Amino acid sequence: MSETSPKLRAELEGIPSYKPGRPAAGDGPAAYKLSSNENPYPPLPGVMESVTAAAAALNRYPDMACTGLMDELADRFGVPVGHLATGTGSVGVAQQLLQATCGPGDEVIYAWRSFEAYPIITQISGARSVQVPLTTGEVHDLDAMADAVTDRTRLIFVCNPNNPTGTVVKRAELERFLDRVPKDVLVVLDEAYREFIRDPEVPDGVEIYRERPNVCVLRTFSKAYGLAGLRVGFAIAHEPVAAALRKTAVPFGVSQLAQEAAIASLRAEDALLGRVGSLVCERQRVVESLRAQGWTLPETQANFVWLRLGERTAAFAQLCEEHGAVVRPFAGEGVRVTIGENEANDIFLKAAEHFHKEL
Numbered sequence: 001m002s003e004t005s006p007k008l009r010a011e012l013e014g015i016p017s018y019k020p021g022r023p024a025a026g027d028g029p030a031a032y033k034l035s036s037n038e039n040p041y042p043p044l045p046g047v048m049e050s051v052t053a054a055a056a057a058l059n060r061y062p063d064m065a066c067t068g069l070m071d072e073l074a075d076r077f078g079v080p081v082g083h084l085a086t087g088t089g090s091v092g093v094a095q096q097l098l099q100a101t102c103g104p105g106d107e108v109i110y111a112w113r114s115f116e117a118y119p120i121i122t123q124i125s126g127a128r129s130v131q132v133p134l135t136t137g138e139v140h141d142l143d144a145m146a147d148a149v150t151d152r153t154r155l156i157f158v159c160n161p162n163n164p165t166g167t168v169v170k171r172a173e174l175e176r177f178l179d180r181v182p183k184d185v186l187v188v189l190d191e192a193y194r195e196f197i198r199d200p201e202v203p204d205g206v207e208i209y210r211e212r213p214n215v216c217v218l219r220t221f222s223k224a225y226g227l228a229g230l231r232v233g234f235a236i237a238h239e240p241v242a243a244a245l246r247k248t249a250v251p252f253g254v255s256q257l258a259q260e261a262a263i264a265s266l267r268a269e270d271a272l273l274g275r276v277g278s279l280v281c282e283r284q285r286v287v288e289s290l291r292a293q294g295w296t297l298p299e300t301q302a303n304f305v306w307l308r309l310g311e312r313t314a315a316f317a318q319l320c321e322e323h324g325a326v327v328r329p330f331a332g333e334g335v336r337v338t339i340g341e342n343e344a345n346d347i348f349l350k351a352a353e354h355f356h357k358e359l
């Protein structure tokens with residue numbers, strides 16, 4: 001065999017790999033997975049029924065235009081169907097956004113640390129990442145992000161709430177930032193955890209988008225709606241951004257199972273948002289308990305908490321695992337812990353208490 005291998009794009013060299021949250025061990029003590037910001041509730045019976053019914057037509061391709069889902073979303077958000085685009089999870093849509101806006105030499109700005117897919121999908125596009133550190137309070141530094149704009153900037157991610165810190169940017173600061181960003185630069189408001197927000201000062205991206213043609217809102221069915229396994233997310237954006245997203249979509253990327261489940265979930269929104277309410281109560285309990293134990297942590301508006309543990313990150317993750325919960329360590333930085341079932345949260349709190357006492 002020859003030593004020559006197919007020529008691959010140089011941009012792919014050195015791409016960090018996406019680290020999925022580790023699953024809980026099958027038979028060991030780690031019974032709970034708090035590492036991927038998933039929803040701990042199983043699908044609603046009605047959602048299961050619609051998925052099972054759709055499975056009878058697995059020999060057929062899905063509806064490529066996601067017609068039923070688009071109509072439902074247009075109705076739910078009060079936007080024209082032409083302002084919607086679906087994809088394989090919101091990360092799939094984010095990748096399409098980069099394909100639609102960026103090429104070699106272009107720049108993409110985002111806060112760091114933030115969602116770990118941003119550097120990966122930026123590098124795949126050939127564009128350069130411009131990472132703007134979070135403030136000491138773990139919040140997006142929107143002034144510094146606006147200062148980082150150059151004539152090569154094509155796209156800016158604003159992750160609200162931010163993964164993995166759970167922190168939010170508020171209406172006035174976001175509006176001020178958007179006023180500063182040139183109108184030919186796309187600002188993507190990644191609102192994967194929108195439904196968990198309770199702070200009234202955090203704006204709804206869909207309201208912001210209406211007045212601003214360079215704003216695109218990303219949402220997902222993976223978190224509040226509990227459909228992470230089905231891979232369906234969507235964007236709300238003006239033309240021509242939405243049209244560009246439809247062009248860059250993988251044909252038939254969103255399965256019919258995912259489409260039907262998403263429609264059923266929108267129709268069962270009251271029940272699903274009730275579950276979100278329970279998770280938000282649990283979040284409050286977890287945060288208050290951690291503070292009572294002596295921990296300092298940023299205000300979270302998402303379905304997870306962030307502990308900046310620095311060098312003690314790995315040890316903490318290990319201890320949680322020994323207690324029975326898998327969390328998400330970011331080596332040398334901190335640990336993100338998803339709010340899960342009450343018992344899972346209790347296990348995490350017990351591990352946290354144990355760890356803090358040893359400090």
Ligand code: PMP
Nearest residue numbers: 089090091115163192220222233
């Ligand atoms: N955005 C953020 C901020 C996320 O945390 C995630 C999931 N980890 C996503 C997007 C992608 O979610 P999905 O592709 O499942 O919609």
